[in-house]
Amino acid sequence: MSIGNFPEDERPFPDVSEEARPSVGRALNQARIAAGLTVDGVSSATRVRTAIVHAIEADDFTPCGGDVYARGHIRTLARAVHLDPEPLIAQYDAEHGGRPAPTPAAPLFEAERIRPERRGPNWTAAMVAAIVVVIGFVGFTAVKGGDGGSDAKSQLADGAEQAASTAASPTPQKHEPAPPKPEPSDSAIAAAPQDKVTVRVSAANGRSWISAKDHNGRMLFDGLLQKGASKTFQDSSRINLILGDAGAIQLYVNGKKIEDDFRAGAVERLTYTKGDPEVG
Structure with missing residues (x-):
């Protein structure tokens, strides 16, 4: 008869099963009790409502309002009872399908419409019109003029030249500068509408x-x-x-x-x- 170890004796030490690991709520409950804290004390320290603390310790995350807020509550409560929140967050994610992708925000305000640039007066057209008027008047005077026709022609020619010079060098129009845009205040919404x-x-x-x-x-x-x-x-x-x-x-x-x-x-x-x- 040989003496030796039975196969049962050669088995490794059993691992702690997943079922033996406490739930997220149970782990928070045990840590709170071990720290000598009450539910009201944890609620006051974290500003998480007492009803939500009770629900989380019972593994009921419905009052949290969603996975995002449940993770935030778990992290806050874990820190209050001196636990590392990351393993609890990972355990919660594994039990609830993982972390959801963020949803983009809907645009709330329309972009400001671009106003068309104001154009100045067309000085070229004004100059041409002035020259045409002067030439027409000179021709009319030449037809009806007598002895003083030459003087009239000279005066009108000088007037035409002066009109052309004035039209070619128009007085620049003064434009009022646009009011500067106000710098954003700390609130950035100082002019918030009163009806909203x-x-x-x-x-x-x-x-x-x-x-x-x-x-x-x-x-x-x-x-x-x-x-x-x-x-x-x-x-x-x-x-x-x-x-x-x-x-x-x-x-x-x-x-x-x-x-x-x-x-x-x-x-x-x-x-x-x-x-x-x-x-x-």
Whole structure:
């Protein structure tokens, strides 16, 4: 009887299966409890509503409003409970079909029409007309002239020469200079119409994923706004915004800069109307 290891003893240590890995919501829940934080405490620190925190920890991402905002909430909550957000984002993408491509924004304003250039008077035609009138008058005087005909011819010839000289060297017409275009102010929408709500979103401090809808829920923009870029939205009554990284954004509403102290990485849901800017 030989002594040796059975095949079962030569098997490698079992790997942790995918089923053993906690879900995204479960991982956030465990990390929050381990950090000694409550749901209300996390909500206050991240400005993510308590109901959304509860839903995410239960792996219900429907209240987030879409994959883009779900990723933003996951990243914000992971940082608040001291987790690396990237593995959780990758796990979410794997479970929800990957990251969608951004949709281009629809143009909101028509391009200004090019005005035709104003032309000056046709001095050549004026000069020709003046010469024709003088020559005609000289001919008429020559036919009817008597003894003083030569003097009249001389005077009219001098007049024709002077008229031709004047027509050839016209006095330059003074054109009023066009008023200079005003430099853009910080808001760039200082003259926003009073009967509409106008919102300008500027990625001044970094790039951020943003979404904008009008009062009917129609999507105006849903995509990544690169650093230094800006978008302006206008509606008759209300603009609804979601900012994926509110700390990177500067807002101008109805010609007024919004001085909210948004945190870096925080997701913000905002609503602005025709009245004084108020956070929705």
